[in-house]
Structure formats: structure tokens, C-alpha cells
Amino acid sequence: MSYRRILIATDGSDLSGKAVDHGLSLARISGGRVVALKVVPRYPRSYFEGGSPVDAAEARRIESQWAAGAQALLDGIRQLGDAQGVKVKPVVAKSDLVAEAIIAAAAKHDCDLIVMASHGRKGVKRLLLGSETQHVLTHSTVPVLVLR
Numbered sequence: 001m002s003y004r005r006i007l008i009a010t011d012g013s014d015l016s017g018k019a020v021d022h023g024l025s026l027a028r029i030s031g032g033r034v035v036a037l038k039v040v041p042r043y044p045r046s047y048f049e050g051g052s053p054v055d056a057a058e059a060r061r062i063e064s065q066w067a068a069g070a071q072a073l074l075d076g077i078r079q080l081g082d083a084q085g086v087k088v089k090p091v092v093a094k095s096d097l098v099a100e101a102i103i104a105a106a107a108k109h110d111c112d113l114i115v116m117a118s119h120g121r122k123g124v125k126r127l128l129l130g131s132e133t134q135h136v137l138t139h140s141t142v143p144v145l146v147l148r
Contacts, residue, residue: 003032007111007142009102010038012073015117018147020077023115026145027086034088035109036077038070039101042094067092099135106142114144 008023010016020036027034043059043066074090081088091109095101106114118133137144 002030003027003113004030005033005035005109005111006113006115007035007037007102007106007109008077009114009116009136010036010073010077011117012038013117013119015119015148019115019117019145020080022145022147024077024081024084024086024088026113026115027081028084032086034077034081034086035091035105035111036074036081036088037091037093037102037105038074039093039095039098040066040070041096063094067094099132099139102132102136103140103142106140111142114140114142116144116146118146118148 003026006023006027008020010020023034026032040063043062070092071090074088074092078088078090089109091105093101093105102114102116105111114136116133116136118131133144133146137146
């Protein structure tokens with residue numbers, strides 16, 4: 001099977017690095033391109049228990065800092081792609097809904113495969129933290145390759 005455009009979703013973790021490596025290899029083998037995606041959250045602007053609110057300017061500064069960190073991560077992936085002869089388009093998405101952002105980016109960029117990692121949390125941790133990978137698997141119309 002040949003993939004024209006592969007979306008690699010990364011959170012910057014070591015495990016996510018496996019997804020990056022596999023996705024780039026698949027793209028190189030199939031002659032495809034990569035969309036490297038990092039989803040960054042929006043800074044919460046509500047009151048926290050026992051905390052004070054952050055003003056809008058400070059929230060924008062923090063969001064900009066997160067976006068710059070994401071861009072640096074994706075630029076590193078682009079360099080890895082360049083070294084392998086794979087064209088990589090870096091994309092930073094701002095959303096609190098990670099799985100939905102991944103699915104939307106795959107559709108927007110006409111991807112025919114999503115590559116991502118699963119941390120494999122079980123039990124209470126999975127209930128508390130949720131599973132973005134599970135959500136992508138159950139809601140995506142694009143095939144998903146999950147690495148652990």
C-alpha cells in the first residue's frame with residue numbers, strides 16, 4: 001500500500017518519537033509526504049481552586065510560548081525528514097480537544113494515514129486522563145497506525 005500524505009501526531013514524548021520515526025520511514029518507502037502535527041492547548045482563563053486568574057496578556061504570552069515550543073519540535077521533525085528525503089509540513093493546532101484536532105487536521109490536509117503513539121494507560125489513569133488515541137481510533141475515517 002502506498003501513502004501519499006501521512007499525518008504524524010506528536011506530543012514530544014519519547015514514545016511519540018517512535019511514531020515520528022515510523023511515519024517518516026513509511027513516507028520514505030511509499031514516496032509520500034508528511035504533515036507533522038502538534039496540538040497545543042489554550043491557556044485556561046477561568047478561576048482555579050485557590051488560585052487567581054491570569055490576565056489576558058499573560059495568557060497570550062504563555063500560549064505563544066507553547067506554540068513556539070511546538071514549532072521548534074516540528075522544525076526538528078522537518079529536519080529529520082529532510083535527512084531522509086521526505087517532505088514534512090509542520091502544523092501547530094491550538095485546541096483543548098486533541099483527538100478532534102488530529103482528526104480535523106487529517107481531513108484538512110487530505111491525509112490517508114494517521115500515525116500516533118499510545119501511552120497504554122490502564123485502569124484509573126485511563127479514566128482520569130482519557131485516551132486521545134482511542135478517540136482518534138473510534139472517530140477517524142482515515143486509517144490509524146498506533147505505536148507503543
